[in-house]
Amino acid sequence: MNRHWKHSLKPYLLILPALFLAGLFAYRPFVITLLNSLYTVSINGQRIAFVGLDNFRRLFVNESFQTSLSNTLRFTLYFVPVNVFICLSAALLSHREGKLATLNQICFFLPMAVGLSSAMMILKMIFNPFIGIVNQLLGISVEWFNNPNAAMALLVIAGVYLDIGIKFLLLHAALRNIPANLVEVATLEGANPLQLFKYLQLPLIAPTLVFVLATNIKDAMLISSPVLILTEGGPFRSTQTLVYQMYLEGFKSGNYAMGSAIATVVFFLTFLLLLALLQIERRRVYYQ
Amino acid sequence: MKSLKAILATILSLIIVFPIAYSLSASFFSWADFTAIPARLLPSQPTFENYIRAFRETNLEQFLLNSLITASLGMMLRMTISITAAYTFTFFNFKGRDILFILIVATMLLPSDTLLLANYTTIRALRLTDTYLGIISTSLLAPAHIFMLRQYFKTVSGEYREAAIIEGCSDTRFLTLLLIPISKAVVVTLAIHSFSTIFNDYLWPLLVTNKASMRTIQVGLTMLGFSENFDYGPQFAAITVLMTPVLVAFILMHKPIQESVSTRFTGR
Numbered sequence: 229m230n231r232h233w234k235h236s237l238k239p240y241l242l243i244l245p246a247l248f249l250a251g252l253f254a255y256r257p258f259v260i261t262l263l264n265s266l267y268t269v270s271i272n273g274q275r276i277a278f279v280g281l282d283n284f285r286r287l288f289v290n291e292s293f294q295t296s297l298s299n300t301l302r303f304t305l306y307f308v309p310v311n312v313f314i315c316l317s318a319a320l321l322s323h324r325e326g327k328l329a330t331l332n333q334i335c336f337f338l339p340m341a342v343g344l345s346s347a348m349m350i351l352k353m354i355f356n357p358f359i360g361i362v363n364q365l366l367g368i369s370v371e372w373f374n375n376p377n378a379a380m381a382l383l384v385i386a387g388v389y390l391d392i393g394i395k396f397l398l399l400h401a402a403l404r405n406i407p408a409n410l411v412e413v414a415t416l417e418g419a420n421p422l423q424l425f426k427y428l429q430l431p432l433i434a435p436t437l438v439f440v441l442a443t444n445i446k447d448a449m450l451i452s453s454p455v456l457i458l459t460e461g462g463p464f465r466s467t468q469t470l471v472y473q474m475y476l477e478g479f480k481s482g483n484y485a486m487g488s489a490i491a492t493v494v495f496f497l498t499f500l501l502l503l504a505l506l507q508i509e510r511r512r513v514y515y516q
Numbered sequence: 517m518k519s520l521k522a523i524l525a526t527i528l529s530l531i532i533v534f535p536i537a538y539s540l541s542a543s544f545f546s547w548a549d550f551t552a553i554p555a556r557l558l559p560s561q562p563t564f565e566n567y568i569r570a571f572r573e574t575n576l577e578q579f580l581l582n583s584l585i586t587a588s589l590g591m592m593l594r595m596t597i598s599i600t601a602a603y604t605f606t607f608f609n610f611k612g613r614d615i616l617f618i619l620i621v622a623t624m625l626l627p628s629d630t631l632l633l634a635n636y637t638t639i640r641a642l643r644l645t646d647t648y649l650g651i652i653s654t655s656l657l658a659p660a661h662i663f664m665l666r667q668y669f670k671t672v673s674g675e676y677r678e679a680a681i682i683e684g685c686s687d688t689r690f691l692t693l694l695l696i697p698i699s700k701a702v703v704v705t706l707a708i709h710s711f712s713t714i715f716n717d718y719l720w721p722l723l724v725t726n727k728a729s730m731r732t733i734q735v736g737l738t739m740l741g742f743s744e745n746f747d748y749g750p751q752f753a754a755i756t757v758l759m760t761p762v763l764v765a766f767i768l769m770h771k772p773i774q775e776s777v778s779t780r781f782t783g784r
Contacts, residue, residue, distance in 0.1 A: 239604045239608035239610040239613070240610065242601070242603070242604040242608075243601045243604050243605070243616060243620075245597045245600070245601070246597055246598075246600075246601040246620050246657060247616065247619070247620065249597070249656050249657035250619060250623045250657055250659075252638065253631070253635055253653065253654050253656075253657060254623035254626050254628075254631070254657070255623070255626075256638070257631040257634030257635050257638065258631060258634075260637075261630065261631060261633065261634050264634070273640075317524075318525070318528055321521050321525035321528065322525050322529075324521060324525075328522055328525075329522070329525070330770070331529070332522075332525040332526060332529045333770070334767060334770050335529035335532055335533045336528075336529065336532060337770075337773070337774075338532070338533060338536060338763065338767075339536070340766065341536075341762040341763045341766045342536060342759050343715070343733075343734055343758060343759070344716050344718050344734060345718050345734040345738050346539075346734075346755040346758055346759055347535070348738075349737060349738060349751060349755060350535045350536075350539045350752075350755065351535065353542070353748055353752075354535060359550060359551055359552075359553070359555055359746060361556075361557065364554050364555045389532075389535070392532065397774060397777040398777060400774070401774065401777045421517060446627065450627055450629045450630070452629060452719060453719050456718075456719070457718075457738050471629050471630070474632070474633065475632070475719070478632070478633040478636075479636075484633060487633045488633060488634070491630040491631070491632075491633065492630075494629075494630050495626075495627070495630045498627065499625070
């Protein structure tokens with residue numbers, strides 16, 4: 229009997245660490261965040277009084293929040309297509325044979341080797357309007373950190389730089405996995421590169437593309453670290469995003485209730501956007 | 517058409533590599549080179565001064581050490597937990613197995629950034645702020661890794677394990693002597709990925725460390741505090757020290773890296 233118990237208990241013991249971590253650092257904080265968003269919370273993180281949806285009501289009339297919400301959605305709207313376009317271009321353009329092609333491919337995934345904060349420090353320096361090299365090489369005088377539109381553009385550039393390495397690799401691998409004879413036949417039948425892409429390559433890499441889109445939407449909705457290092461939300465809150473505001477509310481102002489309410493909004497908004505993507509996918513993408 | 521593709525690809529490559537090449541060059545700039553107008557591409561007179569200052573005037577070694585410790589420790593724990601869980605979910609039959617598996621994998625849907633505040637209060641309550649364990653705590657569970665490892669382990673027939681166990685082989689021996697060696701490719705890829713994820717993490721280590729001596733390199737780098745008067749030299753030296761080993765490794769290993777991605781995500 230004893231041995232039997234030991235035997236049947238074993239699998240549970242083996243998955244216990246994973247279960248414990250899932251509970252402690254995923255489900256418990258999730259429930260706490262949802263609860264906190266419905267309460268007033270002390271600076272020590274103790275819930276004081278149930279206030280229903282009051283936090284959300286206050287949030288949605290809060291000007292700073294409206295700015296964060298619109299900035300985050302705008303960032304997502306700019307970042308996702310720009311990033312997909314650049315990563316896909318990199319994958320398509322370097323989908324060739326030869327030494328130069330290999331060199332191009334290495335260049336495209338090299339940004340992966342640069343850590344987030346290193347990359348942001350480099351961008352901060354080279355986009356400096358006074359002494360930075362970018363303005364000078366392009367012969368422009370854009371105030372990257374003082375002009376709201378330029379700062380948003382810079383944030384998009386930063387996002388692309390952080391993401392291009394891995395997304396290039398994924399898309400490139402998807403292109404390489406298309407059977408060569410299919411491409412050959414299509415070319416022999418006289419398909420031009422555009423037709424080749426539209427009717428053969430695009431449908432076959434669609435599943436990878438959906439994965440890229442989904443992670444991009446999620447990353448864009450949650451963007452915070454680049455904001456923190458690069459622009460600190462400025463100028464005039466023009467790059468203040470939702471998670472950045474959550475960080476400010478929670479850690480700078482000690483306002484856990486508001487921070488939790490923002491986290492809840494981000495969570496559901498991201499979830500909805502991903503659901504919408506999956507709906508489109510179900511109708512448009514065919515898996516082999 | 518072919519050459520047009522090559523030209524466009526090369527232009528895009530140059531743009532993408534530019535920030536990396538520039539920071540290598542800038543790490544040898546003198547202070548005057550940084551403020552030169554027009555801005556310089558190459559140092560007027562290459563100097564190692566920045567490297568010397570980066571190590572002498574800052575806690576760079578401590579930051580690096582903290583990052584290496586947390587990333588290695590975190591990677592080992594994360595891989596152990598993931599492999600054990602994936603192994604159990606693949607080869608054991610027990611009540612509630614599928615539900616528990618879904619429960620763990622579903623945590624992928626709860627982005628850790630939205631849980632920062634609550635996780636921070638947990639870590640503070642456990643008195644783990646300013647500790648290595650606190651820094652790695654939220655990275656230890658990797659549901660995507662567990663999922664992927666299980667996919668791989670499933671391709672190994674359960675009969676192998678039964679035969680091995682009947683022959684008196686323990687689970688630990690079966691795992692370390694058979695299963696891990698034959699899944700080497702995916703295990704190595706996930707280990708590298710774990711290491712770099714923890715090494716590159718920024719927001720969480722920033723939140724849970726207050727003492728300068730506990731900061732990781734990613735946090736410390738942004739606080740080197742020379743940039744007020746355009747004295748970027750030591751910062752660029754530190755960035756170069758940090759990225760050069762990884763750059764070299766990536767360039768040397770470009771083939772296996774590309775292959776691991778294509779097998780990892782397409783199952784071929």
